Amino acid sequence: MSAVSAAAISAPLLASCSAPGSASPDSGRVPGTVPPAARTEPEQRGRVLPGAVDGRILVVVDLLGGNDGLSTVVPASAPRYQDLRPRLALPEGDVLGLDDRVGLHPNLARLHARGVTTVEGVGPVDGDLSHFAMAERWERGDVDGTNPFRTGFLGRLADTLDDGSPLVGVSLNGPTPHFVNDDAATLSISNPNELWFLRTGVWDEVAPFRSGLGAFAGEESGAWGDALAAANADLLELADRLPDDEQDLDWESEMITEGGWLGQQLSVASQLIEADLGTRVFYAGLDGFDTHDDHEWRHPQLMGQLDAAVGGFLDRMDDLGVADRVVVATISEFGRRVPQNGAGLDHGSASSMLVAGPVSNRRLGEASPLNELDEDDNLITTTGFDRYLATLAQDWLGIEASSVLPGEPEPLGLLA
Amino acid sequence: MIGSVNRSRRLLTRPVPANHARRIPVGKPDRLLATRLLRRSTLAPTEGVIDQFAGADQDAIVDHLLDDARSEIDRTESWQNGMPGGDDWQPLLRWWVQEMKSPEAGLVDRMTWFWHSHLTTAANKVDSTYLVREQLRTLRSSCLGNFGDLLHAFVRDGALIRYLDAEWSEASNPNENLARELMELFTIGRGHYSQDDVRAAARALAGWRISREEGENPEVWFDRTGAFIAPLVFMGEMDEWDTQKIVDRLLAHPSTAQRISARLWHHLTGVELDENAAAELGAWWQGQDLEILPLVERVLRDEAAVGQTLRPRTGIEWYIAALTAADLEPTNLWSMEELGQMPYSPPNVAGWKAGGHWLRPGSLLARASFVHNVEWDESLLQSTGSTERILLRCGIAEIAPSTNDAFSHIDRFTDLPSEARARNRWRLALNAPEFHLQ
Numbered sequence: 001m002s003a004v005s006a007a008a009i010s011a012p013l014l015a016s017c018s019a020p021g022s023a024s025p026d027s028g029r030v031p032g033t034v035p036p037a038a039r040t041e042p043e044q045r046g047r048v049l050p051g052a053v054d055g056r057i058l059v060v061v062d063l064l065g066g067n068d069g070l071s072t073v074v075p076a077s078a079p080r081y082q083d084l085r086p087r088l089a090l091p092e093g094d095v096l097g098l099d100d101r102v103g104l105h106p107n108l109a110r111l112h113a114r115g116v117t118t119v120e121g122v123g124p125v126d127g128d129l130s131h132f133a134m135a136e137r138w139e140r141g142d143v144d145g146t147n148p149f150r151t152g153f154l155g156r157l158a159d160t161l162d163d164g165s166p167l168v169g170v171s172l173n174g175p176t177p178h179f180v181n182d183d184a185a186t187l188s189i190s191n192p193n194e195l196w197f198l199r200t201g202v203w204d205e206v207a208p209f210r211s212g213l214g215a216f217a218g219e220e221s222g223a224w225g226d227a228l229a230a231a232n233a234d235l236l237e238l239a240d241r242l243p244d245d246e247q248d249l250d251w252e253s254e255m256i257t258e259g260g261w262l263g264q265q266l267s268v269a270s271q272l273i274e275a276d277l278g279t280r281v282f283y284a285g286l287d288g289f290d291t292h293d294d295h296e297w298r299h300p301q302l303m304g305q306l307d308a309a310v311g312g313f314l315d316r317m318d319d320l321g322v323a324d325r326v327v328v329a330t331i332s333e334f335g336r337r338v339p340q341n342g343a344g345l346d347h348g349s350a351s352s353m354l355v356a357g358p359v360s361n362r363r364l365g366e367a368s369p370l371n372e373l374d375e376d377d378n379l380i381t382t383t384g385f386d387r388y389l390a391t392l393a394q395d396w397l398g399i400e401a402s403s404v405l406p407g408e409p410e411p412l413g414l415l416a
Numbered sequence: 417m418i419g420s421v422n423r424s425r426r427l428l429t430r431p432v433p434a435n436h437a438r439r440i441p442v443g444k445p446d447r448l449l450a451t452r453l454l455r456r457s458t459l460a461p462t463e464g465v466i467d468q469f470a471g472a473d474q475d476a477i478v479d480h481l482l483d484d485a486r487s488e489i490d491r492t493e494s495w496q497n498g499m500p501g502g503d504d505w506q507p508l509l510r511w512w513v514q515e516m517k518s519p520e521a522g523l524v525d526r527m528t529w530f531w532h533s534h535l536t537t538a539a540n541k542v543d544s545t546y547l548v549r550e551q552l553r554t555l556r557s558s559c560l561g562n563f564g565d566l567l568h569a570f571v572r573d574g575a576l577i578r579y580l581d582a583e584w585s586e587a588s589n590p591n592e593n594l595a596r597e598l599m600e601l602f603t604i605g606r607g608h609y610s611q612d613d614v615r616a617a618a619r620a621l622a623g624w625r626i627s628r629e630e631g632e633n634p635e636v637w638f639d640r641t642g643a644f645i646a647p648l649v650f651m652g653e654m655d656e657w658d659t660q661k662i663v664d665r666l667l668a669h670p671s672t673a674q675r676i677s678a679r680l681w682h683h684l685t686g687v688e689l690d691e692n693a694a695a696e697l698g699a700w701w702q703g704q705d706l707e708i709l710p711l712v713e714r715v716l717r718d719e720a721a722v723g724q725t726l727r728p729r730t731g732i733e734w735y736i737a738a739l740t741a742a743d744l745e746p747t748n749l750w751s752m753e754e755l756g757q758m759p760y761s762p763p764n765v766a767g768w769k770a771g772g773h774w775l776r777p778g779s780l781l782a783r784a785s786f787v788h789n790v791e792w793d794e795s796l797l798q799s800t801g802s803t804e805r806i807l808l809r810c811g812i813a814e815i816a817p818s819t820n821d822a823f824s825h826i827d828r829f830t831d832l833p834s835e836a837r838a839r840n841r842w843r844l845a846l847n848a849p850e851f852h853l854q
Contacts, residue, residue, distance in 0.1 A: 064764070065764075129592075129596070129611065129614075130596070130600055130606065131764060131765065131766075132600075132764070133606065135764075171778070174756055174763070174778065175756060175773045175774075175776060175778050175779065177773075187777055187778055188776060188777075188778030188779075189778060189781070190753070190754055190755075190756055190778065190782055205788075205836055205839065205840065206788070207829065208825060208826045208828075208829045208832060208836075208837075208840045209784070209788070209840050209843050209844060209847075211825040211826075211828070211829075212822040212823065212825045212826060212840070212844040213784070213822070213844075213847065214822075214825070215818050215819070215825060216818065216819070216822055216847070216848065216849055218818055222726075222816060222849065223686075223725070223726045223853070224726060224727075224728060224772070224775060224849070224852075224853055225816075225849060227772055227775050228775050228849045231775050231776055231777045231779075231780050232777075232780060234777040235777045235780050235781055235784070238777070290593075292581035292591050292592075292593050293581050293583075293584065293591070341589050341590075342584060342586070342589055342591075343584070344581065344591070346591065346592050346593070347592070347596075376611060
């Protein structure tokens with residue numbers, strides 16, 4: 001996000017407007033306001049590897065605020081874990097055992113029953129304790145803060161998988177930088193009911209409005225004109241391709257009553273998968289993991305929502321007969337401080353991720369050592385998060401990791 | 417309405433100034449400057465207010481806006497009495513929306529919103545309508561005062577203290593959230609402090625508490641037993657740092673004035689200042705002792721900045737403008753969530769990002785959905801049958817030929833009853849490129 005501006009403050013600004021090399025009035029572009037489209041040259045296009053399985057879908061669930069890995073994939077039997085968290089450690093008897101070392105949070109029973117792949121020690125290189133700095137690094141697939149890419153990692157996946165489908169990537173949690181991309185059709189939905197408006201043939205009065213929007217879609221002048229025209233064109237194309245039938249959400253389902261907002265988002269995802277629009281990458285978000293305080297009751301609630309929403313979603317995938325091609329993977333900007341601050345946990349570094357769907361019950365990555373914390377008392381990274389993203393891209397979607405991520409991050413072998 | 421087709425033709429043939437050769441004025445061409453200035457300095461000017469300033473020069477309009485704002489500040493007591501009490505958040509939120517969309521809304525309302533979007537807080541985490549009300553009172557009464565006073569009030573504000581987890585922070589085991597965001601977001605910005613500074617500030621800020629007496633309003637107090645009262649190093653200086661000194665130190669840092677003034681400049685004009693321009697503006701503002709009103713005045717009197725640039729309207733800016741233009745009641749407050757910008761419900765501590773994502777298909781979809789679900793007032797539809805009438809109500813002073821063309825599409829649906837035609841004209845106007853920008 002480079003600031004692109006040549007504007008001075010007062011009188012000199014007038015001069016700079018007409019200076020040679022500045023935008024001409026005819027273009028409608030004014031110095032200092034450069035629409036995003038103009039800032040972004042197309043990125044290098046990712047590469048699909050030979051032999052990639054067709055039609056696989058990735059659903060990323062972002063645990064917003066920074067999820068504590070040690071409360072998710074829990075080393076409950078480790079004395080050091082119990083020592084550092086006298087109040088907040090989960091008792092060994094409560095966790096859902098995965099092996100003789102770790103167990104899942106007690107509220108992840110559905111996922112435990114299904115079997116999940118856990119990835120421990122996932123974090124940045126030269127990390128940062130700011131939500132925004134770390135969220136931006138995950139968004140751009142930038143493990144060490146030196147990424148040259150300007151698009152979002154999920155946006156690049158969508159661009160790579162783009163086959164002209166009307167909706168290759170969808171954010172179910174409103175607009176997100178994860179999906180900043182070049183040309184695949186992507187959409188951000190803040191509210192599932194918004195899809196109602198898009199359905200064609202529902203209401204006669206929509207037709208004249210859409211016809212008028214068509215004129216806006218053709219205009220490409222003025223400040224922001226090209227961005228607006230493109231957005232209107234995308235909107236109309238999608239309207240033409242979405243199914244017309246009623247697809248109201250099942251508000252009584254456990255997925256929504258227990259899974260809350262995340263359950264709603266994944267319900268919409270299941271509808272879009274059923275509608276078969278060619279969507280390959282979904283982004284959903286569950287907020288509230290910034291547990292500086294009240295960790296002991298807030299975190300279990302969130303784990304319960306995650307379990308109900310993802311468990312219910314995978315059940316639907318079973319019902320739709322597509323379970324073999326849909327994977328759900330968590331991300332989170334960072335983990336949390338290892339020693340408790342009283343009733344909560346401050347910003348941390350490495351954390352543990354979960355992958356559910358047609359994957360084995362396996363432990364990947366390497367647990368960060370509890371007796372060797374970094375200078376801020378946080379878990380050290382054993383597995384750069386670019387390797388985790390590389391795993392999702394290459395092992396699951398069949399996209400060559402080094403074509404969508406900087407460097408040569410080695411996938412972890414999700415399906416081995 | 418029958419006249420609408422002719423009206424469109426007349427719009428097309430009207431002579432236009434050479435420097436806007438492709439734009440078609442709506443109404444009299446002398447409304448352009450007033451429209452631009454008022455759309456930037458208020459949330460949504462009504463047609464009547466724009467008419468009042470048609471033909472006036474920039475300084476005259478700014479004089480009026482500032483006078484208006486000063487007298488609004490003087491009337492603090494009267495609007496405070498209008499704030500709904502009680503424990504329910506919805507009436508307070510509705511009151512705020514009503515204030516923003518009121519025909520009398522002005523600079524004070526825009527600046528109150530600006531500061532909320534900068535010094536943001538989430539109501540659900542605060543979990544006390546009383547504390548949110550107190551904060552909103554502070555925001556509105558201080559929005560054009562001194563930034564230093566505002567910041568000092570905010571680090572002692574119950575809603576912010578609770579939102580940023582400072583309520584129980586102990587110097588022996590401090591919570592870093594408030595200290596970090598105070599530096600990263602509210603003042604100096606990244607690159608100007610270290611993790612050691614965060615730890616030191618967290619200690620120095622520890623001790624703020626919020627009373628929890630049954631049946632009494634929660635009040636902020638300072639618990640000296642939880643405070644750190646000894647010398648420590650912050651920003652390279654050894655001192656007995658406390659809340660007052662930490663905030664003063666951050667206010668004295670040139671980066672604070674630079675970042676805040678550049679952000680306000682962008683908010684009001686759409687121009688992102690480059691580093692040199694921002695540094696110059698920041699230094700000037702520091703010289704004004706961080707007084708907000710002179711800064712706003714300087715921005716609004718800048719002919720080039722105000723006259724030429726545009727930026728995307730954010731979700732709430734679009735919503736308030738739509739309510740004002742069509743005189744709609746905010747019956748469904750949830751609309752703001754769907755439009756991506758619910759007050760006191762920011763996506764994260766940094767508030768809402770400005771910029772191009774407000775024009776992506778998801779945002780446009782939410783806006784299109786809103787105009788289809790809203791209940792249109794019949795008398796409004798009858799009194800605004802023509803496209804020009806609607807555009808004037810929308811505070812649009814000129815349109816692109818393609819916008820003009822878009823309205824002509826509605827006339828092709830000859831079977832459409834006149835009210836449905838009017839509804840669709842309104843829907844298109846509120847989704848026109850000219851309405852998405854300000």
